[in-house]
Amino acid sequence: MTAAGHPRPGVLALQGAVEPHVACFRALGADCVEVRDAGALRDVTHLVLPGGESTTIARLSALFGLDAAILEGYRAGRLALFGVCAGAILTGVDDGVRPRRWGLLDARFERNAYGTQLSSTRRRVELTPSARAGGSASFVGAFIRAPRIVAFGADVRVLGSSNGEPVLVEGPRILAATFHPELSGELRVHRRLLAL
Ligand code: GLN
Numbered sequence: 001m002t003a004a005g006h007p008r009p010g011v012l013a014l015q016g017a018v019e020p021h022v023a024c025f026r027a028l029g030a031d032c033v034e035v036r037d038a039g040a041l042r043d044v045t046h047l048v049l050p051g052g053e054s055t056t057i058a059r060l061s062a063l064f065g066l067d068a069a070i071l072e073g074y075r076a077g078r079l080a081l082f083g084v085c086a087g088a089i090l091t092g093v094d095d096g097v098r099p100r101r102w103g104l105l106d107a108r109f110e111r112n113a114y115g116t117q118l119s120s121t122r123r124r125v126e127l128t129p130s131a132r133a134g135g136s137a138s139f140v141g142a143f144i145r146a147p148r149i150v151a152f153g154a155d156v157r158v159l160g161s162s163n164g165e166p167v168l169v170e171g172p173r174i175l176a177a178t179f180h181p182e183l184s185g186e187l188r189v190h191r192r193l194l195a196l
Contacts, residue, residue: 007194010035010044014060016052020182024190038069049087058099080173080196088176106153113148120144131159141179
């Protein structure tokens, strides 16, 4: 929380689908910061790592010292995170494959697990009761060259699944989605992030 006690969301804005997340936070009545350097991260309490190209986001984050600042903020308990698709990949366990994962969420992500851009689909995402927040039990999610969660640890909970596979998970102060809730007019995941 900021000094005033309000959440101050940010979106890592180096590459990828930044704008739709800014729009989600606006719709929730929260002022949102586009984060391009470590200075802008200082006042942010909740950060979206957006979808895009994980290799590019990893490279630019390292170039601007943002990867270290995000790790530091998360580990110090100052920053809650939501990794979306490419951003989710980066939060995972480093298994020696490029791009190097940041090891924040105890989960392993296989990149491009469903194939190329041509295999991108809309699929129904079923939410667990705790993730429904009084709303619908499912919605249609956009899976765009999506990764697959191939393993996750004991402190990671599944909040959403599609075709029986986990696609939305939560760890301590961190959410990860293999699809794009921000492209479905779905605000519940962003609202949940702000409550972390
Ligand atoms: N395929 C991309 C990657 O591996 C992720 C795609 C996305 O973020 N929609 O980085």
